[in-house]
């Protein structure tokens with residue numbers, strides 16, 4: 001199995017004696033954008049010295065800026081079913097939690113999507129518990145069709161990433177045919193004994209089957225896969241190295257590693273007690289994890305959800321995170337029921353601001369929020385995407401696309417304050433577009449958007 005526990009434990013043991021000089025060497029390597037070895041990453045995980053920590057955050061921040069500029073991609077989760085046959089110790093949807101479970105009808109999905117579109121969302125992460133009877137693959141693909149076909153004046157969902165349980169090649173082929181964006185699956189923990197303890201007596205308890213899900217997804221032709229660890233289950237140093245091993249395995253086998261990595265932290269959920277988890281990650285360590293991942297896999301998107309507070313999100317964006325959710329509900333039918341507060345959520349959220357507020361906050365901090373979904377729709381996926389990203393060419397399209405999607409948002413969902421802040425930023429960003437031909441085209445497109453045209457992209 002490609003997650004060799006002994007190999008990881010040895011890397012960690014050897015790195016324990018790393019000197020400040022060893023750490024400096026790795027940081028210099030990272031500064032030069034050289035690929036880091038597993039040994040290098042293990043050394044970074046040992047940083048304790050305050051000065052070296054600050055240096056690492058600076059290196060991570062510089063890498064982030066050079067690859068992603070000041071753009072932040074925005075998305076929202078959509079929970080369509082909380083039926084679940086699993087018993088994950090840490091989750092509010094586990095089967096032993098007794099509550100009225102449900103899945104949305106296609107009509108209800110349509111209503112949720114209309115609300116999300118009214119918030120300005122273009123990119124969704126579709127979420128569902130695992131239940132082969134109540135929530136089978138045909139229900140998922142039908143729901144995807146409903147989402148893509150629901151349009152609400154200028155609103156449209158242009159990319160659906162899908163986060164559903166590990167499944168068969170045949171089912172992944174169905175997801176591919178339904179035109180999903182990224183297939184997302186969290187390993188939760190790569191540490192096998194912890195994994196088995198966390199998933200007692202349930203379908204998801206098969207570590208190997210879960211771990212090899214991306215192999216089956218890629219075999220089925222899915223181009224982009226998104227990994228994730230639920231930080232807080234097993235020791236974080238183990239998890240970070242295991243993520244690297246998993247990424248390398250996919251690169252070796254399929255020529256492309258993770259498109260994204262999500263970094264959720266264990267939070268309080270219905271029917272679980274945080275005190276029972278000895279490996280919880282504190283804020284300082286969490287920031288360290290984000291920075292190390294940014295340095296280790298510079299071209300992989302890092303995703304942060306509303307589990308984290310506005311302040312933590314602000315910091316994590318500075319040195320690593322490239323995508324955030326906004327205005328999220330983590331319950332089935334949650335967008336409609338937001339006001340009632342009756343639903344059982346998969347986990348608690350900490351950032352409850354609306355997308356409009358999130359956008360204003362990002363702009364105040366000098367970031368440009370982006371609703372871009374262009375790559376997926378232009379066929380820039382999988383290894384084609386990665387080679388463009390690694391050559392730096394992608395920059396020429398990301399920035400103009402961010403500018404144009406922000407203008408769309410301002411026109412359709414903004415208030416006076418956003419208009420003022422956003423248009424000032426757009427003007428400044430336009431001046432930063434390096435290629436004159438692209439700058440002219442964007443200027444032309446901004447006028448078209450103001451006159452009502454939509455969905456213009458490079």
Ligand code: SF4
Nearest residue numbers: 084086088091094129
């Ligand atoms: Fe079910 Fe997923 Fe929750 Fe586990 S984490 S109980 S599989 S919804």
Ligand code: SF4
Nearest residue numbers: 372373374375397398
């Ligand atoms: Fe993402 Fe591609 Fe859009 Fe850039 S151009 S923001 S990489 S979808």
